[in-house]
Structures are given as structure tokens and as C-alpha cells.
Amino acid sequence: MKIALLGYGKMGKVIEKIAQERGHEIILRKDESNSFEGLSNADVAIDFSVPTAAVNNISACINASIPVISGTTGWLENYHEMVKLCEEKNAAFLYGSNFSLGVNLFFELNDYLARMMSKFKEYKVSMEEIHHTQKLDKPSGTAISLAYSIINHSDKNSWTIENPKEDDLFIDVKRTENIPGTHTVTYNSDVDFIEIKHVAHNREGFALGAIIAAEWIIGKKGVFTMKDVLDLNSQ
Known part of the structure; x- marks a missing residue:
């Protein structure tokens, strides 16, 4: 699986480490200093950025038909806007306030x-x-x-x-x-x-959950949560 990392801070680096351990390839490490070049080659994107960048990151993925997992918090006043865009583009989007x-x-x-x-x-x-x-x-x-x-x-x-x-x-x-x-x-x-x-003892539980969500969303269309990934909706 080819992953675009949108946000390359502490969390992004932990996601990179665990993703590579699971056999995945990181093809884009996006932060404030570079562009979305190469995003179209990704199988999935994982956004752990900052509140001011989240909407732009998620929109770019949806518009490029790249499934996107977002764990960035602090931007949820725009959540329904992203849901609407995802539905209009028949894309795949999963937001989680916590992936652990x-x-x-x-x-x-x-x-x-x-x-x-x-x-x-x-x-x-x-x-x-x-x-x-x-x-x-x-x-x-x-x-x-x-x-x-x-x-x-x-x-x-x-x-x-x-x-x-x-x-x-x-x-x-x-x-x-x-x-x-x-x-x-x-x-x-x-x-x-x-x-x-x-x-939480460390960030690795959050990172692993995000990668599992990214593996799960491949080939799907719609708006999802971790309840879908973990099959908790029927509980």
C-alpha cells in the first residue's frame, strides 16, 4: 500500500515507522514546506496535521479520489462540509477523534x-x-x-x-x-x-489504529468512522 502522510510531526513519524514495519510504502511526506505533488500516486492518505491545514488536506484527497483517513482535531466546524464533498465526489473519508x-x-x-x-x-x-x-x-x-x-x-x-x-x-x-x-x-x-x-502509554496505539483504518478503507466509498473499521456498530 502506498501512503501519503499529510502532516509529518511526531505522530506522522510514528505512523511512518509502523506503516513500514507492516510492509507499506510512504510516497509523500507533506508538511508546510512542500506541496501535494505525488498525491495522485497514493493508494490512501493519512492526515495528522494541524487544525488550520486539515480541511485543505482532506479536500485535496477527496478531489483527487484518494481515500483519506484524518485524525487531526480542532477543525470540526467544517466536518459536514467535508462529508458533503465526499458524497458529491463519491469518494472515501474517515475521521476519527482517536484511532486507538x-x-x-x-x-x-x-x-x-x-x-x-x-x-x-x-x-x-x-x-x-x-x-x-x-x-x-x-x-x-x-x-x-x-x-x-x-x-x-x-x-x-x-x-x-x-x-x-x-x-x-x-x-x-x-x-x-x-x-x-x-x-x-x-x-x-x-x-x-x-x-x-x-x-495512553505512547502514540503507537493511535498510529497503528490509523494504519489499520487505512488498510480497511481501500476499495470502499462513503463516509466512515472507527466503529465501521472495528465492526462496533452492531454492539
Whole structure:
């Protein structure tokens, strides 16, 4: 499989290493200093860039009929625009706020717990998200995905990272050196609390998941998520 890497920072380099270990070839390493030349020769593109570059990267792939996997967060106000473009061009696009197998299982656990806890109003829900200091967006895309799942099953109307109101889900965002990612959901009452947590040890789990998604999307058309890749839609 010939892969175009759109974004060649720390994550891009980990993806490159694991992709080559799995027998794939990197034919384009795109950052702010070079162009999309060679993109048309790729079987698939993997975008782990920055919020300001994501829409341009994804659009270029869709317009060139190259299946694209995006793990860049912080640009989702344009997500539906990319979905529409993908449908118009009959292309293939998969966005994931997190590609880790463990995190996607954690998403399912979070959704199930939120549905159960919706009956017990004495428990107050909150979240904590910790990442490395180089992470540009606050909160993380993973935290936002977790938050919306909770909101869908609760009396919360929105999430916030400061000064929460009664109907807000509070996300406590922290930035600490050398933390790949920690996400915690807590239900607290006067007598006890229930907590679920996912802690990433390194970036390799995210990179492997992105490559598995890239392998999976070859030959497909449509807009997908990691639920499709991991066959979790029926769970």
C-alpha cells in the first residue's frame, strides 16, 4: 500500500515507522514546506496535521479520489462540509477523534455507562482530560466525543472547560509535559463515585489504529468512522 502522510510531526513519524514495519510504502511526506505533488500516486492518505491545514488536506484527497483517513482535531466546524464533498465526489473519508483500539472500546463503555446513569440523578458527571503541552486544541477531540455521548443520555445541554452552569458538562483540561493522553469520566454522589479512565502509554496505539483504518478503507466509498473499521456498530 502506498501512503501519503499529510502532516509529518511526531505522530506522522510514528505512523511512518509502523506503516513500514507492516510492509507499506510512504510516497509523500507533506508538511508546510512542500506541496501535494505525488498525491495522485497514493493508494490512501493519512492526515495528522494541524487544525488550520486539515480541511485543505482532506479536500485535496477527496478531489483527487484518494481515500483519506484524518485524525487531526480542532477543525470540526467544517466536518459536514467535508462529508458533503465526499458524497458529491463519491469518494472515501474517515475521521476519527482517536484511532486507538482501547479508546474506541472506551467510547463504547462510556456510552453504555451514560445510558445506565441517566436514571440516577443523584450522580453528577464530570470529565478530566490531560495531554502533552504541544497539543493545540482544548479540549481534545477524544474528550469532545466522550462529552457528546454523555450529553445524549443526560440532562446536560453542552460541555464547557470553564465556569460550568447547572446544565453544562464540565471538562477539566490540563496540559502536562510528555503525556500522550488521559481521559477520565466521573459520576460523583454524596456517598460514592464511579470512574472510568483511559490512559495512553505512547502514540503507537493511535498510529497503528490509523494504519489499520487505512488498510480497511481501500476499495470502499462513503463516509466512515472507527466503529465501521472495528465492526462496533452492531454492539
